[in-house]
Amino acid sequence: MMDVDAIRAKLAQSFDLAPSLAAAEATADVHARVARVVPLADWACHAPYVLAINRLKQERNAVILAHN
Numbered sequence: 001m002m003d004v005d006a007i008r009a010k011l012a013q014s015f016d017l018a019p020s021l022a023a024a025e026a027t028a029d030v031h032a033r034v035a036r037v038v039p040l041a042d043w044a045c046h047a048p049y050v051l052a053i054n055r056l057k058q059e060r061n062a063v064i065l066a067h068n
Helices: 004-014 021-026 028-034 039-060
Strands: none
Touching: 021 028, 021 039, 028 039
């Protein structure tokens, strides 16, 4: 099984994943696309992850293929 706490600790070494109003503001364009399912009050928790993913995409010249 995956140890979620260990994964978060490893990610925290490279990325600031704490909820952040600054990150929420920096990703306002992304929130506009998901606002109907993610309320603004919750976006500060998700925004640091969006920033980290976008940074990795740019650093590695990657495309993320996903679906729900």
